[in-house]
Amino acid sequence: MRAVNVFVVLPERPREDDGAMPAPTRRERLRRQMSRDVRAAAREVITRQGVEALTLAEIARRVGVTPAALYRHFDDLGDIVRHTAQDIVAELTEQLREAIEKERETDFAARLIAPCRVFRRWALTHRQEFRLLFGTPTVAAGVAHTDVTAQWVRELATLWGAEHMRLWAARPYPILADEDLTPLMRRQIADYRAATGVRMPLGALIVMLSCWRTLYGQVALEVFAHLTPLITDQEPIFELLMLESVSRMGLGADYRPPESLRGWGYRPGMYS
Secondary structure: OOOOOOOOOOOOOOOOOOOOOOOOOHHHHHHHHHHHHHHHHHHHHHHHHOHHHOOHHHHHHHHOOOHHHHOOOOOOHHHHHHHHHHHHHHHHHHHHHHHHHOOOOOOHHHHHHHHHHHHHHHHHHOHHHHHHHHOOOOOOOOOHHHHHHHHHHHHHHHHHHHHHHHHHHHOOOOOOOHHHOOHHHHHHHHHHHHHHOOOOOHHHHHHHHHHHHHHHHHHHHHHOOOOOOOOOOOHHHHHHHHHHHHHHOOOHHHOOOOHHHOOOOOOOOOOO
16 A cells, blocks of 8 residues: 555546536437446446456446447546546545534544544445545546546545634644745645645645644555454554543544444544
8 A cells, every 4th residue: 555645736637417407408408318328337346346446348338338438438448437436435425524524613533533433333334435435546547536626625625624724723732833844844744735725834734734634544444454464353452542632632622433433432532
């Protein structure tokens, strides 16, 4: 597994379903249906066998067309991967958004932790999709993997960034000053801020990215089974990391463990 550069954000390629038009023609409806069928077939292959098993021939067989017919709707296999990944990202971000909106607007800790828990559960039940979006680039994805990475960087920055900005505006916490950062780090974090629109001081952005690093690292360990079978239940470790993350932002006293871990020694403010 290789690290993914989270600072690359490219313009998103419009999806074929976007921009609903009034009274589409029969040909347009058939074209859209074919696009959906191809993406659904690609998703099924990815889910059952992994993205490495994805080929134009296999997708065409499942849809019931010739491989050449796919080029009427997509540029190549990488283009199919790109659009399928867009569907997966949209599905994931909707679940994360719903988790955030279920919590009170003033409960900053809950609104930061709830989507993290959903992200972990989603990753453990969608391991192949996680590998596609967040793992090492594959041959099937080709150059499209850069677009895939760019999309989830943008979507996750929009979701979590909004909550981090709300927290910072209401309850700022200690951060590194700009002069404490190396010139390279200042430039890269400033570029990330400009590209994602997460308007906070550079030090606060570093805290946000550190929280993502913690979340991604733990979830990746579970998805790729790096600690199994030595540690079979990693929820307690995950929750300790959540407590540490929100404590870093002054929210340790507001942390609430899930029902499954009540009474296991977690207590408000233990990292404050």
